[in-house]
Amino acid sequence: MEFCDDCGSMMKTEGDHWVCGSCEFEKPRDEKQEQAMTTTQGQVSTEIVDVSDAEDQGLPSTKAQCPKCDNDKAYWYMQQIRAADESETRFFICTECEHKWREDDH
Template identity: 55%
Template sequence: MKFCDECGSMMQTEGDKWVCQSAECDYAELRDSATEQEMTTTQGQEGSTVVDMSDVDESEVGPTVEQKCPECDEVQTVRYEMKQIRSADESETRFFTCTVCGKKWREDDH
């Protein structure tokens, strides 16, 4: 992936050039195969394995916080994870799972 030196937008290849995708920018530069070869790597991906989590207690997975569970209607220890599900300029969405009843819910910043 390459970004424009002029405006920072993502560039795409067109023949032997990198061309800026921004409508307001007409920056282009010649492609360099040596530089492009460095952009793509499979180093470190060989021999990856699936992690077996079947023997791990659910309460030990992920960070926890004290939060009011909508199902239990009282403060419980809940597991949470953060995911970017909207555009990059929006905050992440927090997903919670109650360790007592298993209820799952999400919380967004508005």
């Protein structure tokens, strides 16, 4: 990822140049520098969250319907599972059966 020297906006590649989408500043691409860049493609979160004794871990609770047992209370936490420029995902843990689900699961 490259940022514009003039305005600080994120730049995109166009052929053999970096081009700013905001102010049209251009600079040549440097292949060696780009090879040293870290990408988020293929990165997978390996963090393991122990859901047992969730209350003792200090997790906050909220009103949320468990899809497994219909309990209406769950612990929740946020975790970054996608690229850093995307929002975090909220996970829920049922206070009764400890079933775990994501906010966007249906």
